[in-house]
Amino acid sequence: MDAQLIAFTGVAAGMVALPGADFTVVVRNALAYRSAGVATALGVAGGLLVHTALAVAGLAAVLVAVPVLFRTVQLLGGAYVLYLGIGALYAARRRTTTDTGGTADEPAGRGSARALRQGFLTNALNPKAPVLFLSLLPQFVPDGQPPLPRxxxxxxxxxxLALVWFPAVALLVDRMGRWLRRPRTARAIEGGSGAALTALGLVLVSGPLVH
Known part of the structure; x- marks a missing residue:
């Protein structure tokens, strides 16, 4: 067995499962309805595909080396996460003045497409992902092996791993939907996710340049 490959799989699994903006958006959309949660999960995996492809191609190195580009991505990502957070807070507030307990009644096709886009952009605009992959992947390329295939x-x-974890999270949330969609619980989750996303967005927008 390839010990380095096993070690990398463990590290990558922990990295993917670590709660963050991706996890929060998947849970929030899965709370609305299952197909939205799964679509968001697939979007997150698509964003990860972009980051890993950039790292493999070496383009992430350019992003890290040019502060203006890195800061631009940081601002775009922060602004988008902030937008999602404010939207979630508004939705939580709206739940207090409307009936609740049901699921969203938005047409599934349009709602799933929007959820897919949200998942993709939340991950793809994460400015720290290129740095993470650029620093992580080379550590698990054995000496003497061609770096590209590895x-x-x-x-x-x-x-x-993302394709397994995030859809599993979405399906678990849907499975627990009867309890999670109770008005008080739904408001708490919506408000909590909105607060977390808003705080993260503010940190990304106002934080210092990170290398």
Missing amino acids: TLLLAVIVVL
Whole structure:
């Protein structure tokens, strides 16, 4: 067995499962209805595919080396996460003045497309992901091995882990939907996710340049 590959899989699994903006958006959309949660999960995996492809191609190094580009991505990502957070807070407030307990009645096709886009942009605009992948992947390329095939394999592992974890989270939330969609619980989750996303967005927008 390839000990380095096993070690990388463990590290990558922990990285993917670590709660953050991706996790929050998946849970929030899965709370609305299952297809939205799964679509968001697939969007997150698509964002990870972009980051890993950039790292494999070496383009992430350019982003990290040019402060203006890095800061631009940071601002865009922060603004988008902030937008999602404010939207979630508004939705939580609206729940207090409307009937609740039901699921969203938005047409599934349009809602799933929007959820897919949200998941993709939340991950793809994460400014720290290129730095993480650029620093992580080379650590698991054995000496003497061609780097491209190995980094491609590592990238595939990350995306596959995301394709397992995030849809599983969405399905679990849907499975627990009867309890999670109770008015008081739904408001708490909506408000909590909105507060978390808003705080993260503010940190990304106002925080110092990070390398």
